[in-house]
Amino acid sequence: MILVTGATGNVGRNLVHELVDAGERVRALTRDPATADLPDGVETVAGDLTRPETLPAALQGVDRAFLFPVHGALEAFLAAAEQAGTRHIVLLSSDSVTFPRPGWIGERHLACEQAVADSAMSWTFVRPGxxxxxxxxxxxxxxxxxxxxxxxxxxxxxxxDERDIAAIAVHALLAPDPAKTYEVTxxxxxxxxxxxxxxxxxxxxxxxxxxxxxxxxxxxxxxxxxxxxxxxxxxxxxxxxxxxxxxxxxxxxxxxxxxxxxxxxxxxxxxxxxxxxx
Missing domain, CATH: 3.40.50.720 (NAD(P)-binding Rossmann-like Domain)
Incomplete structure (x- = not known):
């Protein structure tokens, strides 16, 4: 099972469609499943990265997850994912982490990357411009x-194009390459x-x-x-x-x-x- 957080966003929605087309079992985490409008066959569950109590149920049986970068809210998700036996995390990051001066945005993405890297799970970082x-x-x-x-x-x-970012994330989920980073333009x-x-x-x-x-x-x-x-x-x-x-x-x-x-x-x-x- 693959969990997609941020499933109704620009990247997440395209990612869900590609995973379904690839024949994968997909669970989508969204604040409001009733308005998600995701493909048939997707298991849509209510949840929020800023509400830790919603995460254990969403992660049950999940072995890979696409993680949307919510600064300051990833630690609870990662702890719940480790407890659920999740093996691999694909984090949506930013190319700003590679700048000589990452700035306000880059520093927050670096903190998200560090939280994932410090977990017990393998990871891939997707860094679009x-x-x-x-x-x-x-x-x-x-x-x-x-x-x-x-x-x-x-x-x-x-x-x-957000569809191309999703395509990179699909590759990272279906063929996990631990500690790999993809800078995407x-x-x-x-x-x-x-x-x-x-x-x-x-x-x-x-x-x-x-x-x-x-x-x-x-x-x-x-x-x-x-x-x-x-x-x-x-x-x-x-x-x-x-x-x-x-x-x-x-x-x-x-x-x-x-x-x-x-x-x-x-x-x-x-x-x-x-x-x-x-």
Whole structure:
């Protein structure tokens, strides 16, 4: 039995589908099973990594688990997993742990990695870079007037499709390789300006990126992030203007197919960017 935590998230939902397609027995941990909308055959159980009392039942009979990184909440899960006889953990981490200065985000992922490494179970760390799914935050302004406003528009990243992150995690669950780490990017180095242009070209709509002062973007980020996280993300964008994020190839090496392009990701999420008509 494979347990997937964060089963309704960007990576977890795709991971569940791939595991079911591979014929695996899957149990999905989610706060609200009634709204999970997961494939037939998946055992969906109510639980939360921040509620330790929900974990022993969820882990019963589980030999491998995909672990979503909830900072400060993994120790109880790992203790329950060890007690249940779980053998292998695949942790969703971040490439920020490899930075010379991991910053606020990287330090939290490093703490999660350390907690897993200190457990009695074998482990694999999946360290993606920027998620393409983050750009779904642009959907509302693109629907409104086609304009994305942000800072450091020329900062070049190599965003990765959440389906490709899931594919790496599937490999790590089905063919466990103890103490293996996978750093994952998409196949192209693209600036924010490039990505907004690709959205327009893929969907056949007019789009543009409008540069705004850093403080304007920071105020927007603070609506959903603590100040240290907002500052870290903006600092990474600033650094990427002069040092583009390198493109890595583990998706192709492991799956035998190219990593999905940004245009393919946009086409997959076309409905999110489409303008509504009354």
């Amino acid at each position: 920027l998620f393409m799914a983050n750009d779904l935050g642009w959907a509302a302004p693109i629907r409104r007037d086609g304009t994305v406003r942000g800072s450091y528009g020329d900062a070049a990243m190599a965003p990765v 998409g196949p192209q180095s693209l600036s924010q300006i490039d990505r907004v242009r690709v959205i327009g070209e893929t969907l056949g709509i007019a789009t543009r990126f409008e540069e705004v002062p850093r403080e304007d973007t920071r105020r927007q980020l603070l609506d959903r992030l603590p100040p240290p996280a907002a500052d870290f993300l903006l600092d990474q964008l600033s650094a990427a203007r002069s040092t583009p994020v390198p493109v890595l190839t583990p998706v192709e090496q492991i799956t035998g197919r190219p990593a999905r392009t940004y245009a393919e990701w946009v086409a997959h999420h076309a409905a999110s960017f489409a303008r509504r008509h009354d």
